[in-house]
Amino acid sequence: MSRDMTMVRIYLSESDRSKNHNTMKTIFQRLHDQHKVHGVTVFRGIAGFGGRGQVHAADLLRLSVDLPLVIEFFDESETVHSALSWIRDMVPPEHIVFWEVRTLAS
């Protein structure tokens, strides 16, 4: 009645670039086109900081700031780890978190 899956969350910020391309869009597109994972959702945070301790936050006076983004997806462990093998070249490894979940899919 349920199936084991691996959930991933990848922490980026809006300005992240990899070889001149937007990191979020590159990861999103390859998860869609190449890995055909079950689903991907991208969330924008309202404040955050990463490994370097820099604070990213939205406030009323600065409408356009470098906000945190999270890419979330899940699929079978093998598909996930195949995707992480190239994502880890684009994102600091401590920004990639994963854990086991279950879906109701049979």
Added chain:
Amino acid sequence: MSRDMTMVRIYLSESDRSKNHNTMKTIFQRLHDQHKVHGVTVFRGIAGFGGRGQVHAADLLRLSVDLPLVIEFFDESETVHSALSWIRDMVPPEHIVFWEVRTLAS
């Protein structure tokens, strides 16, 4: 000092309907009124795709699009599975993910 709970995330999009009602609002209302779960939070993503591979994204030129929604809630395993027994009739089962967590509640 801590208590086992089951966390659930349900992946929808803004346009999802079930018997002519907004799926998100229907699930939200029943979790509140009928199951009285500890808490429910609904998040809107900025981009996503689901099982059919359709991309949902917000950009500056199309302000009103069909964005991804996630309903998140947690409670004791029994309460969660009682809720999932009807939610699974409204949402594709591979869009419902759950895992074990702990709260600090005693």
Added chain:
Amino acid sequence: MSRDMTMVRIYLSESDRSKNHNTMKTIFQRLHDQHKVHGVTVFRGIAGFGGRGQVHAADLLRLSVDLPLVIEFFDESETVHSALSWIRDMVPPEHIVFWEVRTLAS
């Protein structure tokens, strides 16, 4: 190739105050300055309710409402539990959820 971490999600609402200070900002600042955790991201939900069953939601006619906030962070178990020891004095304990994850950090 991977490292165990503890993930935390803390459920607040925008109006939460602790000793006259904004609860979200106080927690965010101390996680940054004192605990130097790997990363913190704050998300705003579009609807939610907590332990008291009050619904918080954004709609087109009420632009300024008391929306749900989630503070998410992860780090080694010891660092997380050191932070939770004072966070639990500011937030109802059933609003603090944690679980084990892994990062790709070596």
